[in-house]
Amino acid sequence: MNIPISSPASNWTLVRFFVPLAIQAASQALCYPLVAMVASRGPGGPVNLAGLAQANMVMFFFGMFAMSYVTTGMVFAKTRQGYQKFRFVTLLTGLTVIIIQAILCTPSLAHLIFGQIINLPPSIEQPARITFLVSIPLQFLFFLRIPYFVVMYIGKATGKASLATIGRITLTALLSPLFCFLGLVGPVWAVVCLTIPVAIEVLMSRIFADPYLNALKPSPGSPPGAREIFWFNLPLSIGGYFLSVSAIILAGFIARAPDPDRILPVYYLVLGLANPMAFAATRIQTIVLAFPPQSKKDRRTLHFALAAGFVLGVLPLIFSLPGLIEFYYIKLQKLNPQDLQIVRLTAIALIFFPFSVAIRAQSEGLAAWQKKPVTVLSGHALFLATIITAGFTLSKLGVPGHLIGPVGLTLGSLASSATMRLFLNRAKQRAIPVGQTTTSVGQVR
Numbered sequence: 001m002n003i004p005i006s007s008p009a010s011n012w013t014l015v016r017f018f019v020p021l022a023i024q025a026a027s028q029a030l031c032y033p034l035v036a037m038v039a040s041r042g043p044g045g046p047v048n049l050a051g052l053a054q055a056n057m058v059m060f061f062f063g064m065f066a067m068s069y070v071t072t073g074m075v076f077a078k079t080r081q082g083y084q085k086f087r088f089v090t091l092l093t094g095l096t097v098i099i100i101q102a103i104l105c106t107p108s109l110a111h112l113i114f115g116q117i118i119n120l121p122p123s124i125e126q127p128a129r130i131t132f133l134v135s136i137p138l139q140f141l142f143f144l145r146i147p148y149f150v151v152m153y154i155g156k157a158t159g160k161a162s163l164a165t166i167g168r169i170t171l172t173a174l175l176s177p178l179f180c181f182l183g184l185v186g187p188v189w190a191v192v193c194l195t196i197p198v199a200i201e202v203l204m205s206r207i208f209a210d211p212y213l214n215a216l217k218p219s220p221g222s223p224p225g226a227r228e229i230f231w232f233n234l235p236l237s238i239g240g241y242f243l244s245v246s247a248i249i250l251a252g253f254i255a256r257a258p259d260p261d262r263i264l265p266v267y268y269l270v271l272g273l274a275n276p277m278a279f280a281a282t283r284i285q286t287i288v289l290a291f292p293p294q295s296k297k298d299r300r301t302l303h304f305a306l307a308a309g310f311v312l313g314v315l316p317l318i319f320s321l322p323g324l325i326e327f328y329y330i331k332l333q334k335l336n337p338q339d340l341q342i343v344r345l346t347a348i349a350l351i352f353f354p355f356s357v358a359i360r361a362q363s364e365g366l367a368a369w370q371k372k373p374v375t376v377l378s379g380h381a382l383f384l385a386t387i388i389t390a391g392f393t394l395s396k397l398g399v400p401g402h403l404i405g406p407v408g409l410t411l412g413s414l415a416s417s418a419t420m421r422l423f424l425n426r427a428k429q430r431a432i433p434v435g436q437t438t439t440s441v442g443q444v445r
Contacts (some may be wrong), residue, residue: 054118171194254402284308
């Protein structure tokens with residue numbers, strides 16, 4: 001994967017570079033659909049899955065620092081002392097996050113978040129509150145593995161890092177049916193089914209990272225301080241928070257639409273298949289940084305983003321084919337057969353979600369290549385504003401809840417991309433090549 005940044009690249013070269021990144025991103029996201037069967041087979045059925053999804057979104061919101069710390073580590077953890085200080089800051093941040101999460105699990109605060117702010121019905125609020133509590137160890141594990149991933153990325157050992165992730169997915173795929181067979185079902189056991197493989201992934205990552213940790217050289221000068229590392233990471237996290245809170249706000253609009261007990265489980269089941277494709281689309285950022293434009297007229301990565309986004313958007317429709325739709329949604333996820341028509345409509349609407357994410361990611365890559373992080377931040381702010389505007393408008397127009405989500409997500413990404421491109425076109429063009437330390441690395445948990 002050591003491809004010279006300045007080298008011209010054919011479409012086939014871009015495909016070969018992108019596919020491993022996409023597989024890693026998509027496979028990480030597949031953990032959640034895999035444990036969906038564990039959650040939905042418990043008392044309450046598919047509403048457990050909706051509660052699990054809501055709790056995960058809130059958990060990821062508070063763990064957003066974990067995602068941007070990968071980029072921060074690529075900057076500060078290249079020496080032995082720098083790595084040690086980076087690991088200290090990362091774990092201290094993780095400890096702070098889980099303390100905050102534990103406080104928010106108290107009954108009154110949990111009800112405020114899930115019952116009043118998100119406005120979940122009681123049938124979904126209860127599994128969401130329980131899931132949020134038992135996911136605290138999972139939250140800390142995400143922070144614990146970051147330094148190991150970072151040192152492997154610095155050592156160009158992305159294959160080994162991916163191998164640990166693939167092991168996590170494989171174990172999750174084996175544990176999910178085993179839990180169902182043993183009767184260990186419901187939202188709590190779904191979190192346990194998620195946590196065990198992540199713990200193994202951390203252990204594998206530690207073993208794989210060991211030779212690269214030993215190869216780190218002493219810092220030639222003064223190592224970075226903890227405060228310096230934290231403040232460098234802070235602005236990188238803000239844009240991610242805009243994206244995360246947008247998903248929570250969007251869920252609130254869907255929950256306020258008619259028949260949320262029926263619509264939310266359907267929406268999250270279908271989104272569970274589209275999300276891995278959208279996560280894969282975020283790796284377009286890395287493509288842009290590895291193969292930056294050679295001139296103002298160079299549109300290779302944009303054309304690639306359009307093609308990749310189209311393919312990634314269409315792939316989830318496979319599960320809407322006759323036979324597969326009944327097997328996945330009814331037999332595995334225990335969905336009511338009467339809801340299959342809503343499933344089909346939601347799946348079609350979500351075609352444009354990965355497509356729009358690919359376009360947004362290409363814009364983010366261009367902004368990162370030109371070292372304009374404020375441009376990315378502005379785009380993410382417009383994403384949030386668009387979600388809010390679309391949610392209000394679609395709700396007032398009486399659009400069904402299962403369409404509010406796909407339309408809002410698509411419009412948000414397109415508005416974000418348009419904003420970034422507008423700022424980039426107005427700014428003076430500067431071709432400043434940067435290494436493969438894009439914020440797309442480690443965005444999926």
